[in-house]
Amino acid sequence: MELYSLTGSQLAELLKLGKISAEEILSSLSLRAAGKEEKVKAYVRFDGRLERLPGEGSPARGPLSGIPVSVKDNICTRSRNTECCSRILSGYRPPYDATVISRLKLAGASIISTKTNMDEFAFGSSTENSCFGPSRNPWDTQCVPGGSSGGSAAAVAADEAVLALGSDTGGSIRQPASFCGVVGLKPTYGRVSRYGLVAFASSLDQIGPITKDVRDSALLLNSISGYDPKDSTSVNTPVPDYTACLGLPVKGMRIGVPREYMVEGIDPQVREALLRSLEEFKRLGAECSEVSLPHTEFAVPVYYIIATAEASSNLARFDGVRYGFRTAAAEGINAMYSRTRGEGFGKEAKRRIILGTFALSHGYYDAYYLRALKVRTLIKQDFEKVFGEFDCVVAPTSPTPAFKLGEKMGDPLKMYLSDIYTISANLAGIPAISLPCGFTSGGLPVGMQIMSGHFREENILKLAYAYEQAASAGAESKRRPVL
Amino acid sequence: MSEINDKIIDYTARLARVQLEGAELCELSVQIKGILDFIGKLEEADISNIEPTSHILPVNNVFRADAPAQSLPAEDAISGAPKRRGRYFSVPKVIE
């Protein structure tokens, strides 16, 4: 068995026993990436090898000592390019580390200095909106890996990364995880500090793990979670050991299956995979019943107002004055702004900035933005009601498996609708995981989503782990992408 | 909700300081109109007596003590500037 193919927990075990070294892991991973990057393009600015960030004073025996962690291009790493895969941030090197990076250093992780690919500023669901070009789905390189954290998901699926960080604003961790057959967790809003995550939509963004299995997800979540005095919205509640709940019985757990997620637009194979998974949950002793989240149909429209409005403001700082790209020549300050931003942002970024600016502008605020905030309340209440009676909600992650490159690029609305099942969790601020639950006849992975109430990550991990263990008995779980 | 036209998109793009080339403006206008039509669905939601949610968790009163910490090393703060003069960021003339 090659080291690159092992999970983080397996590597940690071998390291603890002194059987391998951190250097061996890194060089195995680096060789793997050198061999497969040409096909997958999971990393950006890849120069043939993977190196780790200098870990100042990182403990030799931290929980992640020697375990490589790959990082999305929108999470700041001190003195290392952090460009959000956008021309407007070309060459940008932050003078500080994001809080998650500091935490990972403390945990002893080997943080990979080469970043993973993403849709520009996390605007997209396919990683095609990257100024570096798209990543490919390791299961079928004609297909997208999903997005926006497509690089992280593809890297993990292709064994070019052991653990990876993504960010999730409307499904950007879970949807690519489902497309790539890996595990992606969006924590509760406020569980993980956003300090140093380049903001897309501040009230929705969360950083989270993308990993090969549920145990690794819990392991990585342990190290990145916790209150950060630099982030006013991070929450000061204790961080449990998320690996401790793995293996606990799930008998008697109450699972709700929202009927609104199983109707129109869902690919029949995705639907079938989910129904099979529900049978598995029942065999494990959980109780499954249909529930209703009646305002689900409003989630996408609400999201595209709130997220773009916040983004239009968050991206105003990219003005060519203090860092990043500036247009070659412009007469006067406003021409400099408009040309810098016109040339520096890609199409989808411009679309969202203009849509968001419009939603906030004079005369439209009440009709769009304020109305969206109110409907957000309704969506939040839907979940509160369900979690009053149920421990978890189980649903598909995406209505379809991975789609072909270019398939949705001409139609933004169609692309937006591929987040239809993931967006609600962001609007409600609740934790949600996507884990593999089968394959289509064409051999593409299908993902299922488990959600729970605020700060109930343990519910999710416990149930996901139980499912993963049960499913691993089948031959399907052994399938790996052929590259 | 969909009284959107090129003029409004053009105005909005100016407000957002995003220069659009001719064809880009037309394409964007059509797309945004489509998205706004879709978003128009929100009119069906009954929001009477519903409070807006701008923060999802009831976290309030988060402060910092008024204690100074080290600022950025001088060079780090301005080294990324596309254009600088001495210790200043340099921009095209702003007409006051």
Added chain:
Amino acid sequence: MEYEAVIGLEVHVQLNTSTKAFCACRAEFGVEPNTNICPVCLGLPGALPVLNKVVLSHALKVGLALGCSIQNRTKFDRKNYFYPDLPKGYQISQFDLPVALEGEVRIDTPAGEKCVRVKRVHMEEDAGKLMHDAEGSLVDLNRAGVPLLEIVTEPDMNAPDEAYAYLTKLKSVIEYLDVSDCDMEKGSLRCDANVSLRTKGESRLGTKAELKNMNSFKAVKDALLYEIGRQAEILDGGGKVAQETRLWDARQAKTFSMRSKEEAHDYRYFPDPDLTLFLITNEEIEEARAGIPELPQQKAARFMREFGISAYDSGILTADKRDAAFAEECIKVFPSGDKKPVVNYLIGPLLAEANSRGCGLSGLKLPAERLLELVSLVQKNVISNLVSKTVLKEMIDRQVTAEEIVKSRDLAQISDTSALDGIIARVIAENDKSVQDFRSGKENAVMFLVGQVMRMSSGKANPKVVQELLKRRLTDA
């Protein structure tokens, strides 16, 4: 046509915190450009704001001192616009839930006391500084993120003098609270004015101009005066006043249209998702209220009550917090129930001296006991009031006591008649005309003669004694 001016003021006060509003950079000035900056106030991608606790507590104090109602829920909003001194492309400010609403400031006008309503008080962050030269503009962000309070009045003032009185009063209150140094020249207090005219008796408001760039209270008054004249001229000529922003040019003493700085003002305010709501309980409001020191108005009332001094005098003595503390010390220590002599000295010679030196009473750095010693020398007729002014100057310059100066320079007043006899005889001999005038019934002529004696005695003669001696001599003969 007779017009009435309608004036509203928007004042920005820089709060004197140690650090900026949303990051831990020092809020200090006079350092190298772009040194007090960090990822937050530089607007680096990924950086997040956290509110400085003192900013809110200062805001509460100001709100309460202005008689506002403190809001139980307050939040921050983003005000979006592009300008090179604004690093994030938005200013963190407050829009629909400001920290305090509806207060008032009472000012004195020739027609009596007047109440200027305060519409709102809100917290926000300052922008950086821009400098311009032939090549372009330069940005220094040391000031970016420094906390400000914006205090907005209703359009309740009708004359430039009222605006001046409002600013003086507001400054006085804020200085008492010790939350800002309110120095307009240093930019820690900035004032924009809205002014419009309407025909006397009309209740509808006219079109207003917004005046900016005034860097002293006097400049505010001058700019308003000029602008009222300008608008009246337009209206008299049958024209229409344009709604616009105008800049005051102090050198030319005129306002100039700023033209449109931005093509459109659409600030797209929305709640800042990076900052939480702030809930202020009634207990916290009461706690803050208990921490408010005695304010100028209350102190003046107390001076009147405790020291039996006039409203006018106590008003002068309490306008400045440090001056008031000094005055109070002097008055308290003054060893007599009748405080009139010391009060008169404070608002007479001492205030004149302070004004001539461009500082306040306390700025003279005169210990209270030394001042009282000087006052008692005058009271005991050791020196004249006139001589005391010379002594005062020297006391301040050389930091010595009055006694020392009087002794070393032999300034003690001469009340001894035998010592004055010679001078008086000489003055009578040399001023025949005045002597004749007096004798023919012009009583006032004696004052001229007193003056001559004072002059010849280098001011040391006791004028009362001199007057008596002169009268006696002139009538005896």
